Amino acid sequence: MKLYDFPLSPSPRRARMFAAEKGIALDIETVNIREKEQFTDAFLAISPNCTVPVLELDDGTTICDSLAIWRYFEEVKPEPPLMGTTPLEKAMVELWLRRVELEGYQAVVDVLRNGAERFRDRAVPSAEAFAQIPALAERGKRRLALFFETLYERLQESAFVAGPDFTAADIHALITIDFAERAVEIAPPDGLAALKAWRERVSARDSAKA
Numbered sequence: 001m002k003l004y005d006f007p008l009s010p011s012p013r014r015a016r017m018f019a020a021e022k023g024i025a026l027d028i029e030t031v032n033i034r035e036k037e038q039f040t041d042a043f044l045a046i047s048p049n050c051t052v053p054v055l056e057l058d059d060g061t062t063i064c065d066s067l068a069i070w071r072y073f074e075e076v077k078p079e080p081p082l083m084g085t086t087p088l089e090k091a092m093v094e095l096w097l098r099r100v101e102l103e104g105y106q107a108v109v110d111v112l113r114n115g116a117e118r119f120r121d122r123a124v125p126s127a128e129a130f131a132q133i134p135a136l137a138e139r140g141k142r143r144l145a146l147f148f149e150t151l152y153e154r155l156q157e158s159a160f161v162a163g164p165d166f167t168a169a170d171i172h173a174l175i176t177i178d179f180a181e182r183a184v185e186i187a188p189p190d191g192l193a194a195l196k197a198w199r200e201r202v203s204a205r206d207s208a209k210a
Helices: 010-022 066-076 087-115 134-157 168-183 193-203
Strands: 002-005 027-030 054-056
Touching (some): 002 010, 010 168, 134 168, 134 193
């Protein structure tokens, strides 16, 4: 399997970290999105939205979304389970994946793509041009602050984001927080002890270095 990747992007890191937890080996091909390699005709044929990651299977099939890549990995290598095993566990993982995506990750994306100069006319991941909306950047900052509080409250009552065990929801939440800190210089505020302790534990996993 080949993963089209860019080391500084959070979405490919989600695929790499999940694969590392599963012990799945990947061939890595870097697509330098800062040099706009994602807009070349060759890559457009692989990823119509001009985004990474893309997982290319040995038969040439491509999967162009990190969460869909997770699902594929979970099905082909069920152990260790990262998306739940019982109906309730699966539902809780899905619930928290959705919350992290919509309340946290998308908030960071709004701040970055609607506020950073390098994303002028690229506010939406697409081959088409989309103008920035500065108000969305400001809204994203407010939403991100609320997301940190939500995680803090959750981790006061649960060892991990979706329950007692480490799952894909922890991968998504960790990478979202790291992304916010690196890309838009917004970190969880001091005083959220449960969130800080969880982040330190998850960051210490070998897969977090993938």
